[in-house]
Structure formats: C-alpha cells, structure tokens
Amino acid sequence: MSTPFLYALVGTGLFALGLFALIIHAHLLRKILALNVMGSGVFMVLVALAKRTGDAPLDAVPHAMVITGIVVAVSATALALTLMLKLNAKSGHAELPDDRRE
C-alpha cells in the first residue's frame, strides 16, 4: 500500500476512534479531546490523498484547507473549554445532564 493510502486509512481510523469516544464518554473534556482527534483524522485524509500527484508538483490546496481547519479547530476548542468551565462552575459537573433519553 502506498503512503497516501496508508495515511488516509489512519485518518479514517482516527475519525472512527474520535467518534466512538465522543459517544461513550460523559466528561466534556474527553468529548472535546475526541472531537479534536476526529478533526485530525479528517485533516489527515485531506492531506494524505493530496500526495497522489506522482512526479507532478504537490497539491497545495488541501494543505491550505487543513491550516484553515486547524485554526477553526483551536477556536472551537477554546470556546468549548470555556463553556465547559462555566457549566462546571454553575452546576458542579463537567458533564451534560443526561436528558437525552427522556
């Protein structure tokens, strides 16, 4: 298996791991970590498959997209962490009240 596909598969694996952790963990910090891992997986698929240009120059467009994505991810993470702290200060829990299964 060539490098692009190997890393693209690792990327889908990371996406899956993150998704699983996002679903099963209750602690918000863990959920935020899980979303970051999922994001890394998506970024890896984007960049890995961009290496399929053979001898031609690299495809820089996905690279730029991922840099955009990394900045967006850190923005979202910062907001999520602040929200978690605020929720923890108000409710004493860094977990969501489980009102989903009502």
Add this chain to the structure above:
Amino acid sequence: MGAVFTEFPWGVILILLPVTGGMLCFLWPQIAKITGLFIVFAVALLVVGLAWQIFDNGVYRHAVGGWGAPLGVDLYADGLSLLMLAITALVGIGISVYSATYFKHEQAVLFWPLWLFLLAALNALFLSADIFNIYVTFELMGLAAVALVALAGSREALGAAMRYLLAALLGSLAYLLGVALLYHGFGTVDIALLAERAEPSPIIWAALGLMGAGLLLKTALFPLHFWLPPAHASAPTPVSALLSALVVKASFYILLRLWLEIFGPLVGGAGVEQLLGLLGAAAILWGSVQALRQTRLKLLIAYSTVAQVGYLFLAFPLVAATGVSAWSAVTYLVLSHALAKAAMFMAAGNLLCFGGHDRIADLDRVVQRLPLTAGAFALAGVSIMGLPPSGGFIGKWLLLEAALMQGRWDLVVVMILGGLLAAGYIFKVLGYAFTQADVSHESKAVPASMEWAALLLAVAAILLGFLAVPVLSLVSIGDPFGIGEVRP
C-alpha cells in the same frame, strides 16, 4: 443609473458589511445598538439591490480573487439563494428591532457583534458556491449561535449551548470528511463543477452519507434533533427566534442544494428520498406529540420546530413524480416557517417578560392584557397549523397536492395528523391565554416595539399566503430545482 445598480457587487457587500459591523460593535460597544440596527437595515437594502440585479442579469456569480472555480472560490446567487437572503434580512430586521429593547446594556454589548457575525455567516452561506467555503461559514455560524445561546447564562442555557456546540462540531466534521472525499474524487470543491464531473461511484455514496448525516444533525431532523429543544428553548428570546427561523434553515438549504445539484441526479431513485421522507414523517409526529405534552411555552415552540422541519423532508420522496410543486412547497414552508416561528418565539418572549414565566397553564388572560402579542401568537399559529390564508397554508397545500398526485396516502395521513396536532398545541396555548389562571402573578409592562415586532412578522407570515405567484416565479430564476434533471 441602471448600470450602477446592475453592476454593483451587492452580494460581496452583503458579506463584508455585517462583518465590518460586527467589528465596529466589538470596538465601540457604546454604539453597538445603533450600528447593529443600521447594518441590518442596510443589509435589507442590499438584498433589494441584489434582487434588482438578478432580475436584470439573471444569476449572480462573483469570482472572488478573480480566479474562478476550481482554483478560486465563487459566490453564486439564483432565485433560491435570493429568497433565503431576503427572508434572512426580513426576519433579521424583526429580530433586531425586538432585541434593541430586549437586551439591557451588559448583554446588548455582547449580543450585537455576535448577531452581526451570525448574519454575515448566513449571508456568506447562502451565497457560497464552494463546499469547503461552506464549511467555514458553518463554523462561523455555529460558534456565533452557540455563544448567543450561552448569553442567557442560566445552567440550562449553558448545558444546552454545550450540547449544541458538540452537535454542531460533529456535524461539521462529518461534512468536512465528505468534502475531502469529493475533492479527492473529482478534483474540485465548486458545486457546479462537481455537478459536471461527478459520476455514480462509492465516493458519491460515502460523501452523501457523511455530508448528509452532518447536515441532518445540524438541521435537527428526527432522530438527530436531541440538541434542538433545549438550545432553542433556553436561549434568550431573540436568539431562539433566530435559531428556529434561520439557522436551522441554513443547513437545510445546503442539503437541498447539494441534493439538487450533485447527489440527486446521481443516486435519485435509490431509496434515499424515501428514507428522508420517512424521517420527516417521524419528525412531524414525534415533534408534534412532544410539543403537545410540554408545559413550558418556549419548549412547546421548540418541539414545534422539530415537527415543522419534518415537513421540509416530506418533499424528497414526492419530487420524483411531481417535480416543481414539491420543491415550491419546500420553498414556501421554509419562508413561512421562518416568519411564523420567529413571531411565535417573540410572542412567547413577550409573555415571559410580562409574567416572568412561560408556564402555559399560568398564562393569565393575556389576550385582554397583551392583545398585540396574543394576536401575533394566533396569527403565527394559523401559519404553523397551515390554515388559509397564510404562507404555511400554501406550503402545506402544495405538499398535500403533490402527495395526492402521487397517491402517497401515508404521507397525506401524516400531514393531516401533523396539522391536527399543531392545532392541538396552539389552541392549548390560546385556551390558557383567554382564561384566568388559578394564581395571578405580578406582571411587567412589555415594550411596544417588542409587541409590534412579533405582530408584524406574524402578519408577514399571513401575507405570504397572498404572494404565491411572485414568490414562486422569483424562486425559479436560474432554475435551482433543475426540474428536468432531478427526475431519475
């Protein structure tokens, strides 16, 4: 003079102006309210300019950076985008007028920049022709919306905002993985080029699955609606109105676009439409029953949104045979729900402000005491129930007609049941509004602008019922529904 109007880059300014406004509000909080109101009215004028341009020149296309797709990002507006921009501007004005008195200084300073950035995100999203650019607008919209929900500051609101943020980010990531697959499959992220290049392949199915799941989560289609009721119910009232009226529609709009342009022609007829229709039907029944069971007014309205979102998806299985009328129905439902639901949330906000609570059973003769607000709720209710003459009636009638034409009696039954249940929960509220509550409460005066904003939006939802011909001819500019191509 005419050339100035037809050449002016209305679309670009529609994005740059609210961004600038947001920054101004951030820099000079003292003048945030004035700036905000000015920008929102200016945006409405820009939409009129864009409409003029589209009437004259046909669809609007702007190659940002002068490169053009596939290298650059394109902006694109046809009749459908124009209607979405118009409804955003219209509801935006109502919400802004309402917010100008609703938010007191501390919160107002935070509300205006967030709202203007959200407005910029909505405009950018409706104008985008590039699926990666849409991802960035989603993040802009999502972070602004979450911060706005959290403005309420209560424990419920913070929990709801957190859940909303997690759902929005998960939806975005699934969407982005789909973008990655499409880009690597077909070498472009421009919607029109993708439509040309895409062919049936595993990539298309995987991208549809990922982007579809992400967008359905953002649109809160049953059973992915779990985040919506708490977020829409616990947010500050103008924010509830914004979220239910506009933000949910934004992800639906993208889903519709992608389906019409890329996925529909390739995988149409393979059962995806039936699945969407089934989920839509489930959403109508589940959302309506839940709405009927609520004891708090804002939660009732939020569950009603879950149900009304369901109607939008009933069109998918009906398009194959009836084409234009099903999509016209969707357009109409989106527009009328935006107006009616914004009005309804604002009316609820007025009641909340008046009595200090939104317990339905304790609504104390508000019809006599707040006639404008009660009128707004009733008129909005007429449109939500789908009674004539209202925008909601046109939408639901067109949808019913499409279902009858295709002999889909199951969907007909669901629509009628949904209408009856909607009547149930709306008359439940009105019933309590007419009668005296067991315990009477202290009440506070409601500012007139908040009452009028709700009433005028509700009246607009009714008036929409008389505008079917111009609205439906407007939406056909640029043939967004590509009627010939959608049929499998």
Add this chain to the structure above:
Amino acid sequence: MTLLTWVFDSLLGLSLLWLAWRALACPDLFKAIVLFVAFGLLMALAWVRLAAPDVALAEAAIGAGLTGALLMAALAKLHPTEAHDDFTVPPEKNVTKVWSWQWLPAVAILLVTTGLGYVVLSLPPYAAGLSTEVAANLAISGASNPVTAVLLNFRGYDTLLEIVVLLLALLGVWSLNSASLDRKAAPGIVLDTLARLLTPIFILVAAYLLWVGAHAPGGAFQAGAVLGAAGVLLLLAGWRPRAGLMALPLRLVLVTGPATFVIVAVLTLLMKGQMLEYPPTQAGVLILILETAATVSIGVTLAALFLGGDPRKNNRNKNQT
C-alpha cells in the same frame, strides 16, 4: 517506496492510532491531555512524511502546542477536588456502566469505517488535484510558496472568514467569562527566566516565519501561533498587561487582521471589480501586509484565548464598585 519507509510509515500510523486511543481512554484526564499533546507532535511528524511542512508547523504550534496549553489550563481550572475524583474513579464506573451498550456504537462505527476505508482505497492511485492550476498561476500570485498562495490569494476569502471565526471564538469566550488582571504570584525563578529569555526569541521566530512564508514553509498562521505561544509563556510567568490597554487598544490589535482583510477586499473590489483580486505587480506587497496584520491578530487572539476571559469586564466592574 522502500521497505524502510514503509515500515516507518506503518509504525507511525499505528503509534498515532494507539496514542489517540490511549488519550481518549486513559482514566486520568491529566495523562490524557499529555498523551493528546504527544499525539499532536506525532501528527506533525506525519505531516512531514506527507510532504506538508506548512501543516506540520501549524499542527506543532497550534494543534499540539496551543490546544494543549488551553486543555491544561482548563483542567487546572476545573474544580480541583471534584476534578480529582473525576480523574480516577468515575471513568472506571462509567466503563462498567456503559459496557452493556458500548458494543452497539462500536459495531456501527466499525462497519462505517470499513466502508470508508474501502471507499478511500477505491480512489485512483494518481490524481493531480488542483496542483497544475496552482502551479500555472503561482508566478502571478505574489508568493512562491504554493500554500501561502492558496491561503492568501487563490482562496483568500476562506482565510478572511477564518480569521473572523478566531475573533468570534474570543468574543464567545469573553461573553462567558471575565479574567483577572491582577499580577499572579511569582511563578518561580525558572519560569520567570525562561519567559524573559524565550519571549524575544519567539518574537524573532515569528517574524522569520512570517517573512519566509512567501517562498518557504511558514506564514501568518505559524507565525501567529508562535507569537501566541510567547504570549502564553508571559501569561504563565505571571505577566499581565496594564489595565489601561485593555479597552480600545487591545481590541484594535485583535481586529487588525480581519479589518485589514476587509479593507483590502473593498479596495480590490473598487480597483479590479472582484473582491480580493490583487494586481499581479502588487500581489506580493498586499500578501505581506495581510499576513503581517493577520500574524499580530492571531498571536494576540490566541494568547487572549489562553487568558480565558474578558480582561475589561473585570476592570469595569471594579470601577463601578
């Protein structure tokens, strides 16, 4: 591809998956964050292997560095006693409690991932993407580093919106929290000296990355991240800006990046008729201006995100009382 690189890539891929798994499953949240940062650094290595040095720099600085700092700061601020219980006991409890239904999402996700893997492998082994278009227009883009050309020129509009996203995140954080500007107690001689030594170096590195980004890996985001790291270090060392700077001056600096973008967008609209269409002769200068403004804003915004609240709010409340 030689056997050696194949073995290396496979090991790196497996380590990434293993680290991610440990970071997400490890019951101790502190360890989980450390593992996550390690994961970010390995990701940077993977980006290098994928010939994406710009992404590697961004990942190391932002993905691992600043995200790690944000996570650590948040963990420290979680109620210490409750948080400590959380580190050790409840996750275990969770595991036993949820084990009965965990298999369901696990199986579903496994199936979906297998399908995705199949789809990825179904892609053709060679694809040019947009590399030829990028290469053909690189000469007139104003930057010889293709990634910078895409970020600041070809898809500059995305970058405009993205910088607004960053500002918006700060706005959200500020609307939730206020931050104290009281000088923290002396953090100890080591951190203090380190901060004094490293800050000028970080600023130099940021300036270098900004300058070099036009033709080599680097650019506004990496430079901004390094600048942000300098800010984080100063904040950790107890430094706080003067309260007087917290009102308009700080906000002006934060807005510099997006505002410059908007101004350039309007000017190009007036001159060329298309938003962000640069005249080829001035493209280089315009990109440098945009990148400089963006770097300053990104750096200060990231440091402000680390501070975690509105420094002015606190100040204002104090004035009122």
